[in-house]
Amino acid sequence: MMRPLLLVLLLLPAAVRANAAFERRLYADRADSSSFLWNDWNKFQENYLPLYAADGDPMTAWVEGAGDSGEGEWIRFYLSRLEGTEALRLRVQNGYQKSTNLYKANARPQQIEVKLLPSGMTQAFTLEDQAGWQELRITQPRGRLEAVELKVVSVYAGSKYTDLAVSDVEFYATSVTPDNPAAEKARYERVLSWKKDRVAAAAVFKASTGAFMPVLPRYTLKATGATPVPDELRSDGNDWIYMSASLEALAAFPGEPGLPRPDGSIARARAALTSTFADFVPVQVVTTDSRPLPVLDNLQPARLWTCYEGPPLWGDTSTGQVGGYLELPQFGKVGFLRAETVGVFDVKDNPSLADAMAGRPSQCSSDTTHTFAWAQMAPAVPGQPARAAALLTVSCGMIDSREGRERAVLAELLSYDEAGYLDLFLRERSATSFGWRGAGAGAVLSQGRRVGAWTDTVRMSEVAGP
Amino acid sequence: MTAAMATRRGASPSGGGPGVVGRWARSVGCAALLLSGACRPVAAELGVEALFSQGLAPVSLGATPPEERGVAACEGCHAGIVAEWRGSRHAAAWTNGIFQREFKPRPLDWCVHCHAPLAPAGVASVDTVAAEGVSCAVCHLREGEILAAARGDDSPHHTRVMGDYDSERLCAGCHQFNFPVVEANGEVKRYTDHPMQDTVAEFRAGPYAGLEQACWSCHGKFGHSLPGAHALGALQHAATLERCWEDRRQLRVTVTNSGAGHKLPSGDLHRHLILRVWRASEPARLWEAFIGRAFEPAPDAGKRVRLDTAILPLESRVWRVAVGELGGGRAEPVSIELRYIYTEDEIPTPQNDPGEPTSVVVHRVSTEGAALCP
Numbered sequence: 001m002m003r004p005l006l007l008v009l010l011l012l013p014a015a016v017r018a019n020a021a022f023e024r025r026l027y028a029d030r031a032d033s034s035s036f037l038w039n040d041w042n043k044f045q046e047n048y049l050p051l052y053a054a055d056g057d058p059m060t061a062w063v064e065g066a067g068d069s070g071e072g073e074w075i076r077f078y079l080s081r082l083e084g085t086e087a088l089r090l091r092v093q094n095g096y097q098k099s100t101n102l103y104k105a106n107a108r109p110q111q112i113e114v115k116l117l118p119s120g121m122t123q124a125f126t127l128e129d130q131a132g133w134q135e136l137r138i139t140q141p142r143g144r145l146e147a148v149e150l151k152v153v154s155v156y157a158g159s160k161y162t163d164l165a166v167s168d169v170e171f172y173a174t175s176v177t178p179d180n181p182a183a184e185k186a187r188y189e190r191v192l193s194w195k196k197d198r199v200a201a202a203a204v205f206k207a208s209t210g211a212f213m214p215v216l217p218r219y220t221l222k223a224t225g226a227t228p229v230p231d232e233l234r235s236d237g238n239d240w241i242y243m244s245a246s247l248e249a250l251a252a253f254p255g256e257p258g259l260p261r262p263d264g265s266i267a268r269a270r271a272a273l274t275s276t277f278a279d280f281v282p283v284q285v286v287t288t289d290s291r292p293l294p295v296l297d298n299l300q301p302a303r304l305w306t307c308y309e310g311p312p313l314w315g316d317t318s319t320g321q322v323g324g325y326l327e328l329p330q331f332g333k334v335g336f337l338r339a340e341t342v343g344v345f346d347v348k349d350n351p352s353l354a355d356a357m358a359g360r361p362s363q364c365s366s367d368t369t370h371t372f373a374w375a376q377m378a379p380a381v382p383g384q385p386a387r388a389a390a391l392l393t394v395s396c397g398m399i400d401s402r403e404g405r406e407r408a409v410l411a412e413l414l415s416y417d418e419a420g421y422l423d424l425f426l427r428e429r430s431a432t433s434f435g436w437r438g439a440g441a442g443a444v445l446s447q448g449r450r451v452g453a454w455t456d457t458v459r460m461s462e463v464a465g466p
Numbered sequence: 467m468t469a470a471m472a473t474r475r476g477a478s479p480s481g482g483g484p485g486v487v488g489r490w491a492r493s494v495g496c497a498a499l500l501l502s503g504a505c506r507p508v509a510a511e512l513g514v515e516a517l518f519s520q521g522l523a524p525v526s527l528g529a530t531p532p533e534e535r536g537v538a539a540c541e542g543c544h545a546g547i548v549a550e551w552r553g554s555r556h557a558a559a560w561t562n563g564i565f566q567r568e569f570k571p572r573p574l575d576w577c578v579h580c581h582a583p584l585a586p587a588g589v590a591s592v593d594t595v596a597a598e599g600v601s602c603a604v605c606h607l608r609e610g611e612i613l614a615a616a617r618g619d620d621s622p623h624h625t626r627v628m629g630d631y632d633s634e635r636l637c638a639g640c641h642q643f644n645f646p647v648v649e650a651n652g653e654v655k656r657y658t659d660h661p662m663q664d665t666v667a668e669f670r671a672g673p674y675a676g677l678e679q680a681c682w683s684c685h686g687k688f689g690h691s692l693p694g695a696h697a698l699g700a701l702q703h704a705a706t707l708e709r710c711w712e713d714r715r716q717l718r719v720t721v722t723n724s725g726a727g728h729k730l731p732s733g734d735l736h737r738h739l740i741l742r743v744w745r746a747s748e749p750a751r752l753w754e755a756f757i758g759r760a761f762e763p764a765p766d767a768g769k770r771v772r773l774d775t776a777i778l779p780l781e782s783r784v785w786r787v788a789v790g791e792l793g794g795g796r797a798e799p800v801s802i803e804l805r806y807i808y809t810e811d812e813i814p815t816p817q818n819d820p821g822e823p824t825s826v827v828v829h830r831v832s833t834e835g836a837a838l839c840p
């Protein structure tokens with residue numbers, strides 16, 4: 001008797017939900033556009049990206065960067081996947097509503113086409129040339145909603161600029177699917193967090209005290225992929241097996257313009273792993289450029305806990321592509337991107353590599369991350385200071401885990417090309433190659449490819465700068 | 467029924483359990499053979515506590531033939547029970563996505579001892595039988611003998627009837643333990659004093675302590691499907707949600723642990739409930755209350771509880787929510803939801819998705835039709 005009653009109890013809520021469509025607010029935490037404006041007002045991309053039109057802040061906006069009237073430009077917002085959706089109401093703050101003057105000075109959409117995705121239902125609307133909120137509503141046969149695209153058909157011309165702007169868009173979907181306010185709140189908070197990172201990164205760039213920053217303000221995900229995990233990564237083995245497998249997975253990719261395969265560093269890494277770093281000497285490392293590397297879209301310093309708690313959010317947070325970002329050495333300092341800004345000094349009290357990898361040194365029981373280093377020196381060049389060709393760092397410390405606190409150990413291998421640029425970076429289960437643009441002190445890290453393994457898949461992310 | 471079982475039937479004492487005389491006689495006989503190793507004190511005489519080691523070691527079936535260890539050996543005669551078991555969380559103890567997601571990056575033998583107890587040597591020894599998780603043999607088989615609370619008159623088995631088999635002490639073997647001390651090599655040899663899973667202690671401290679059949683009296687209502695936190699019906703039975711208006715601006719929400727014999731939630735350290743109140747037009751302004759345990763690192767290893775808002779058996783917890791803080795229109799109904807969350811991350815990233823639900827909505831109501839509070 002209990003079982004039929006239980007079945008009714010389980011099915012009844014679903015039956016009720018199936019017939020009662022209601023409206024709920026959705027937040028976009030990813031957005032894409034045909035273009036965006038990158039100029040002196042937005043030098044470090046802390047504004048004008050498409051996601052700024054979903055942040056609920058009229059002080060920021062999406063501004064297209066096509067250089068003409070803005071007609072034909074589009075912006076797409078990614079929403080929570082919602083089955084059983086029959087309508088979407090949008091509230092739009094047209095133009096750049098940071099101020100009355102800016103509203104008039106910049107172009108704003110007049111006629112637009114709103115398209116629901118994936119249904120493709122499209123409807124044309126005419127927006128009023130006024131500040132404040134305007135409402136649109138588009139319906140579709142009850143079905144899935146994942147994204148909405150606004151395409152500009154005609155514009156109200158700006159009094160001063162041809163740049164077309166949209167300050168904000170809000171989304172209210174009518175659906176039979178139960179709403180999930182926690183998920184929507186989390187999406188909104190991700191947007192706010194992303195904004196803070198953009199502002200912080202811009203501050204780092206602006207405060208560079210005249211010294212050139214060898215990274216770009218933003219990187220975009222160009223390609224992703226997944227391959228089956230090589231057997232070496234599935235088997236129990238030491239960290240070097242995992243690192244070797246990741247290296248070989250990366251080496252399988254050919255070079256291409258702007259991102260050559262780092263053959264020299266690959267050969268060096270292979271020899272080092274085969275010999276367990278026999279010709280690496282213990283050193284102390286310091287950098288002459290200790291500026292922190294900012295958290296940028298798709299480029300972030302690694303962290304000690306990453307290999308224990310699973311990968312952090314993968315993906316291009318501003319456009320929605322999911323697949324992986326590039327990691328930089330966990331030192332997190334600009335100076336480690338170039339060999340000439342890394343100083344290596346003799347040290348006598350390094351533990352053995354085996355002890356360091358096992359987390360045996362007493363420093364590994366500390367809450368503060370401690371790093372031991374070994375270096376392979378580049379051939380001496382007369383008149384130039386000695387520099388490292390490769391650095392092996394082993395960082396350790398206590399991290400929070402499920403059962404309490406545990407010792408975490410992270411090994412990283414940094415290898416520099418002949419010009420002294422970091423072109424290969426290995427961690428336990430990922431290998432990354434970097435491509436540089438320019439030369440000398442003005443060189444900038446422009447591209448990268450990461451092959452990362454985490455339990456079941458190997459993901460490649462090729463990230464290129466603007 | 468296997469030939470080995472048929473043979474054992476011929477040798478078994480008749481009817482019921484061995485009785486005091488029978489046990490004494492066997493002990494004397496066993497003592498004579500003890501040095502030969504042919505006869506060992508059976509776990510039954512030590513009580514159910516001896517059947518498990520609370521994760522310190524795998525379950526040893528001793529002299530049980532390999533062909534009798536897997537579920538298939540039982541299914542021929544106990545198809546109904548096995549079918550129930552296949553829908554249980556015991557059957558998914560090893561394979562479930564939530565466990566595997568936490569286990570894979572850091573595979574400890576200690577985890578295997580409860581999630582695949584029949585693996586004799588930890589992670590590397592999980593075979594198809596061990597991957598069946600907490601299967602029939604884990605609770606019912608030792609040294610080739612069936613263990614149970616009773617023996618049917620027509621049972622073909624040599625059943626060791628254990629007087630305390632129905633007690634909570636059986637379940638405590640895997641559902642009551644402290645945070646382990648994990649050595650540098652990943653071994654666990656001892657525990658801290660800080661409870662990690664405290665379900666049995668919660669039961670013993672509650673109003674149902676001493677109940678005949680203890681855990682089984684509730685979790686065994688549907689046989690070996692053993693519904694618990696992963697069964698919506700069980701959750702809805704355990705927790706009730708009520709709402710009423712104190713006045714037009716304040717909503718009173720009451721959650722009662724009306725049906726669980728232990729705290730709500732209980733078990734794994736990440737389990738928690740969230741009570742949410744919101745208006746659909748303003749999800750970013752939703753109101754939330756955490757129900758569960760929160761931990762901090764303990765100085766002597768493991769973790770200790772720094773916050774415990776789990777609801778005791780038969781306890782009601784009341785919250786008052788100022789609906790004006792929720793935003794939205796005054797006429798817009800307010801939604802209330804009680805959600806049970808199994809993991810630390812209610813909303814996993816796509817790459818970290820365990821492949822099964824990380825939460826379930828226990829109750830969801832709106833204020834439409836809500837009355838004034840009495």
